[in-house]
Amino acid sequence: MTPPAHPRSRPGLSPGPRHEDQRRTFPALDPLAGDEPAATWWGNAWVEALEDTALDPARLVRGRAYAATGHVAAITVTPGRVMAYVQGSRARPYRTEIRLRTLTDDDWDDFLSAAAARPEHIAALLDKDVPHALASAADLLPTPGDLIPDCSCPDDGYPCKHAAALCYQTARLLDEDPFVLFLMRGRGERDILCDLSSRNATRAAAEHSATASCAPLPSVSAKDAVARRAKLPLLPPPFPVPPRPGRPPAYPDAPGAPDPLALDLLASEAAARAHALLATGHDPVAVLTPWQDAVRLAAAHPGSGLTASTRALYRDLAAATDRSPTELARAVAAWRQGGPAALTVLEEPWDPPAGPFDRARPALAAADFPGFRPWRNHLSARSLQLRLGRDGLWYGYESDPDREDWWPRGTPDTDPVRALAALLGR
Known part of the structure; x- marks a missing residue:
């Protein structure tokens, strides 16, 4: 019928x-x-x-x-x-x-921890894809x-x-x-994305606290500063430059008020450029290409596209630069790994001269990391990769086994063995 x-x-x-x-x-x-x-x-x-x-x-x-x-x-x-x-x-x-x-709370904790640990997994989920390792x-x-x-x-x-x-x-x-x-x-979509966003923010806060200085700042007591005396005490030296720009407060979404995302972008921009001026004396934004500037803007938001506002930001920035949100997320991971130099390593293979690159494979094999295959400035294994930058640093990458879907991970280093150990968390 x-x-x-x-x-x-x-x-x-x-x-x-x-x-x-x-x-x-x-x-x-x-x-x-x-x-x-x-x-x-x-x-x-x-x-x-x-x-x-x-x-x-x-x-x-x-x-x-x-x-x-x-x-x-x-x-x-x-x-x-x-x-x-x-x-x-x-x-x-x-x-x-x-x-x-249904999965238990422990099962979900394992799943969400695995997703939050790697930016490529988050990017895949937002693109409606499920990596084998995550499943x-x-x-x-x-x-x-x-x-x-x-x-x-x-x-x-x-x-x-x-x-x-x-x-x-x-x-x-x-x-x-x-x-x-x-x-x-x-678990529903909103619940999963909120949990991932919280875990991402927690990781960012932990990284910040690990690098922040806890040494007390020099000061002058108020009593000494206002005491009547012929010679005033010397002012303390300027505060040291913080390790990274500060984060703006959360802006409310109120009727008639400016767009919270636009306010956040303006405040983040001001903080980043002020930090650069304090640290270096010049504004690095002026020399960036539109694509580099888009990556820099996205990298300033640690939500990695998980919240509604940052998803819209990633979508708009990707569309404006004729890239996909996944390409932008991968570039953001490189930017957070090492700024413009790391983004260049991600996008521009090159042929290094003989020397450090040729010595890297024997050094890795001697450290019980054999099996790396060379291609231009890349050394690749099944799920690990090192790339030599033009700045002489080795940049770590990771992928699901045999997928050739490389994502920047770890801290760059002049020594390939140390760079690989940082990638593996050793």
């Missing part, structure tokens, strides 16, 4: 599902087309988890046919559950569910036996064709937005 029609604003996913942090409802998808029900590796992992436990392959074939002919209505996702009404052979559709366990940090993806189908139909198959159809259509939701999978496991 012909399934009931469902209104859609465009083919595929609707751009505006009803979105609450613990409940998301997606209008009915267009019928499944093509041979593969999912396009991403995590979407296929979802399908395989159910198919590998299916007792009757014929029911899977019928379920895919149901998905291909639009029998699955709106899909609602809540922690531990996916539900939809699926049209069968009778007039009244069946209520169909797929249940799976395995907390057993995020289902395995055979994790998915439990249930349906109001009289068919006692495991799964029935209605549950199989729901599974195939759900995989398409996961393709578009992996935060749907996170919600199934117990």
Whole structure:
């Protein structure tokens, strides 16, 4: 029979599902087309988890046919559950569910700690991508036996064709937005991003306190300063230049008030340029290209694009410089690693002369770091890389094994062994 029609604003996913942090409802998808029900590796992992436990392959074939002919209505996702009404052979559709366990607080802590520790993981999540290493940090993806189908139909198959159809259509939701999978496991998108933003701010504060000087500043007591005497005491020397610019306060978003993000940018700009003038006597912004200046602006905000305002900042800066948000996030990581010199190392391979580069591989092998392959100024292993800058410093990079998705990490050093040890936290 012909399934009931469902209104859609465009083919595929609707751009505006009803979105609450613990409940998301997606209008009915267009019928499944093509041979593969999912396009991403995590979407296929979802399908395989159910198919590998299916007792009757014929029911899977019928379920895919149901998905291909639009029998699955709106899909609602809540922690531990996916539900939809699926049209069968009778007039009244069946209520169909797929249940799976939610992650524990410890599991989520492992996942969020792994995400916050590496900027490339955060950038991947914001781009609706799931790195393999991050997914395995907390057993995020289902395995055979994790998915439990249930349906109001009289068919006692495991799964029935209605549950199989729901599974195939759900995989398409996961393709578009992996935060749907996170919600199934117990945490909504807003909750995850707020937690990551908090962890990022905590890491930034810890790094600041570790480098800030605790030595008392020289001073003159108020009593001595106002005492009547022929010769006033000498004024104390100027305060030392702080290790980094200060952060402005949080500006409220009030009706009629200036845009908080614009105020924050202006205050951050003033602090950064004043710090540069104090430390060096000149303004470094004047010599930057538009792309370098965009990276510098984004790097001044430690949220890494996690809050609504910094996501908008990253999006606007990337669009203005004809780059993607991921390219901007990678460049920000390089800028925080070593400023303009580190950004040049990220973007400009070069052929170093014989000398330090040729001696680096034997030095690494002698320190039990063999297996680095040379290419121009790069030395690469499966998940670690060192790049020699024109300034004579070695810059560390890290990637998921065999992915060739390199992100700046660690502290630059003139010694490749020390740079690699800093990258590994030794």
